[in-house]
Amino acid sequence: MELNNKKMIITGAASGVGLALVKESLSLGATVIGVDISEEALNNLKAELNNPKFDTYRLDVSDRRGIREFRNWYQEKYQSLDILVNNAGIIQPFKKVEELEDETIDRVMKVNFFGPYDIVQDFMGLMKKDSESYIVNVSSMGGFFPFPYQTVYGASKAALKIFTEGLYAELSDTNIKVMIVLPGAMATNITANSGVEMSSSSSAGSYKMLSAEDAAHEIVKGINKNKFKIFVGQDSKFMRLLYKFNSKMAINFINKKMKDLNK
DSSP, X not given: OOOTTOEEEEESTTSHXXXXXXXXXXXXXXXXXXXXXXXXXXXHHHXXXXXXXXXXXXXXXXXXXXXXXXXXXXXXXXXXXXXXXXXXXXXXXXXXXXXXXXXXHHHHXXXXXXXXXXXXXXXXXXXXXXXXXXXXXXXXXXXXXXXXXXXXXXXXXXXXXXXXXXXXXXTTTSSEEEEEEEEOOEESOHHHHTTOOOOTTOOOTTSXXXXXXXXXXXXHHHXXXXXXXXXXXXXXXXXXXXXXXXXXXXXXXXXXXXXXXXX
C-alpha cells in the first residue's frame, strides 16, 4: 500500500519511532493524525511541522473511555481510515518479577496490549469501509524472545504479537491487511517516557542500536510491500535465528549481557 493521500493514525507520535513515522509518512503524502499522551509535545510538533496534513489528538492509550471518545472525534472529522499504526509503548523498571508493583504491571499491560487491542476493536468498523486498509502493531524483540528484568514487558509484547497474528488470520479474506513489527534495541527515549531509570553501565550490548528514522523507514517499506511480519534491526534478526536454533543457549547469552541492568 502506498501512503500518498492515505489517512493514517500513529500512536506514540511525539517522540522516537512514532515521530520518525509521522515525518516520513507526511513526506510521502499521507494525512497523519498523531496521537500521544503529551499534549505539550504534540503542540510543539504541530508548530514545528506546520503542515496542513498533520493533525493531533491527546490520548492515553490505556484509557478505554478516552479511546472511544477519540474514535467518535475521528469519525466525525475524517469519516474513513486507511492505516492504523499502534506504536505507543512503555517498558518496565529493570527489576525481577517479585519486585514489581501491581500498578506497574497493570500500566505496562494496559499501554502495550490492551491499548492497541481497544483501538483496533474501536476502529475496525471504520476501516472496513475502505477498499483497502492496514493495521500495523509494533511489538518488540521482547515479544518473541525473553529478556530478564523485562519479563512483564515481554509478556505484554508477546500478547500483542499473538493477537496481531490471530487478527491476520481472522481478516485474511477482508479488505484489511495486518502487519506485526518486531524491532530490536533502538536509539529512542523510551526509558524516559516510561519513567524508568537505567544505570550508567547499562547498554544494548555489542549491537548497534537502530535509529528511529531507520526503524520508521523499515515499517513504511513493509506497508508499501504489504508485509505480514518484519524483524527490524540486526539484533532482532540475529536473536530470531539463535532462539530458533537453541532457545536455552539464546536465553543464557542474553542473560549474561543484561545482568548489570539489575544492579
